[in-house]
Amino acid sequence: MSASPQAVPHAVAAALDRLAGDLPALGVAVSGGSDSLALLHLAAAWARPRGLRIEAATVDHRLRPESAAEAESVARSCAGLGIAHEILVWDHGGDVPGNLMDAARRARLRLLAGWAAARGLGAVALGHTQDDQAETLLMRLARGAGLDGLSGMAESRQQGGILWLRPLLGLRREALRDWLRGQGIAWADDPSNDDPGYERVRVRRAIAALGLPVPALARSAAYLAEARAALAEAAVAAAAGASADRGMLRLPLAALQDSAPEIRRRLLLAALRWVTGADYPPRGEDAARLLAALLAGGQGTLEGVIARVRGGVVEFLREPAAAARGGAVAAGLCPGATAVALFAENSPPDHPAGKQPWGLFSDPPSIPGAHKPGDIYAPRTLLWDRRWRLEGLPEGAEVTAAGEAEVVARDWRGAGLPLAALASSPLVTAGGRAILPLLDRREISAIPLRGLPEFAAILRSH
Secondary structure, three states, rough: OOOOOOHHHHHHHHHHHHOOOOOOEEEEEEOHHHHHHHHHHHHHHHHHHHEEEEEEEEEEEOOOOHHHHHHHHHHHHHHHHOOEEEEEOOOOOOOOOOOOOHHHHHHHHHHHHHHHHHOOOOOOHHEEEOOHHHHHHHHHHHOOHHHHHOOOOEEEEEEEEEEOOOOOOOOOOHHHHHHHHHHHOOOOOOHHOOOOOOOOHHHHHHEEEEEEHHHHHHHHHHHOOOOHHHHHHHHHHHHOOEEEEOEEEEHHHHHHHHHOHHHHHHHHHHHOOOOOHHEEEEEEEEHHHEEEEEEHOEEEEEEEEEEEEOEEEEEEEEEHHHHHOOEEEEEEEEEEOOOOOOOOOOOOOOOOOOOOOOOOOOOOOOOOOOOOOEEEEOOEEEEOOOOOEEEEEOOOOEEEEEEHHHOOOOHHHOOOOHHHHHHHEEEEEEEEEOOOOOHHOOOEEEEEOOOOOHHHHHHHHH
């Protein structure tokens, strides 16, 4: 859909009604550029009569001298609208190895997710437009992407415990800028948006030079997304015989053998992500080799997951060595925030969890006078290895992977799980004791984060 400046507010309100109408609060990511600044003003106007709380955040990537001033400008805009605003700084120390744009994007998502979780915002709206969708389609086409990649950006995506919304995907960037001009609202232009050293800029220029119709490109992405959704439902049906047991997934071998190649691929990738909690699947070539091994009755390890055929079943379980690579996580000191979002292994220093990159801490019990905002406390609940929620942790406890030695020292065979599954499960050490919650059944509970409903959700996710 393309809209005139006069139609922009109605189009955005309709999208927000559809995507966020039942939410009590909504976060908005605002860079200060035209797209996100338009989203901020339009979301504020939409939320006001509905009594919905809007908060905003700006990530200062510290990559340009102007970035701090631009973030402060957004803060002033938010103050004028009566919207709470926070500046999130990417503290990279001036050294960003590898792909700068990708590293900045990942840091931005980490910081925004941590902010949203701490502020009690279940969803964050992003300012991607129809132009961004068309550019994304061509960029992924150039990389040889499959159907999932060519489906473009989703209007709604759950990732890292946050719902990410894109209510501007149906609107052209120039329509938003015309609306801003009509309102007398100025925006900041990031010079990197005109730097041909970046792929997206080159693609944007190619679209203009060739006269490619942006709405048609975006429409193609939408058609491909519909096809992707149909295949996802076929994969869910093929997985009807799957079972989940304490962090391990079992899939009937026949589900792979009897399915079309694309359905097999989807089942495998979803199973790997189910075990690890990863936001994205592994490389296609690696997955194809593992799939071939399984169809031949063998086994393999990929992305920290052991996949193996046992009888007529394919087992997917965490590789003990991969679980152990995270080291020991102290269930200890964390600032008194409401919650901390968990994104990835080896989180950088700017991650809100500080030195606890594997953990998501809950509030302590609400005891009057026991603590106040900013106090340091030992939480009783910890998310570990993106797979387990541990409850009832004593103060000073540390959590790590159990390892085979701890397992075989116990009567483990009656647990109904393979040795490797138990060796990759959490081990809690506290007060001189080593507690393996899956076997010792003491006061500490280990609850898996994912079951069969989550497997189906991963199959359907975009």
